[in-house]
Amino acid sequence: MLMHLNKHIATRFERCAGVSPNRLELLCKLTVGQISQSDLQKAVSIDPAAVTRHVQQLEAEGILLRTRSESDNRITLVQLTEEGRSKVVKFKEEKERFLEELQADLTESERLGLIQGLQKLNSQIQQMK
Template sequence: MHLNKHIATRFERCAGVSPNRLELLCKLTGGQISQSDLQKAVSIDPAAVTRHVQQLEAEGILQRTRSESDNRITLVQLTEEGKSKVALFKAEKDRFLEELQADLTESERLGLIQALQKLNSRVQLIIGNKQD
């Protein structure tokens, strides 16, 4: 957890966006989505998603509208400025990850990816068992 927190802090300093906010923004690159579906698609607390959405709307990065077919549904999408910023954030993320892995050999990188994929699968299995 300490490593994750340390990496997240450094990432935000380098990329200008938190990993959580970038995850949320990347989900919006596919087009308009309901805020409810967005909350389900990201691994962020629903209250935090609402705060992010409100702040990003205030910054002009995304916009919220009401669904024409169901006024209870809030739709979220990136603005043109938001699309440009997401592209910059993704480029910074790629640069950060390259720098982070600079001292790893190709074999070490592959091993790390495989280990992280196994851990992720195990976490998903544990979460699935707790929801049953």
């Protein structure tokens, strides 16, 4: 049921916000500044090939910029462009709106119970690794 719900939430979120949850997570990691592409991949739960595809597509859209490290030419550095920074702000606003709409029919008690249940599942999955 969680996997089914996750699939539907991701699809609806992308339609609403104009960005996939994975891509938004990747972009949010870049708000701290320039980061190596390998460190970016480690910071998000996305496989390396997918990170490379996202980075290439986002660069083509003018949202981020890739450069080579001056100290080590093997390292690719990634950073948001100004356009990218403004898009991230808009994406975050859409995310908040989406989450509010998603939870609109839940009582405060139900929201708290959901959060606690998800935290327990997250803790359990961490122990399983």
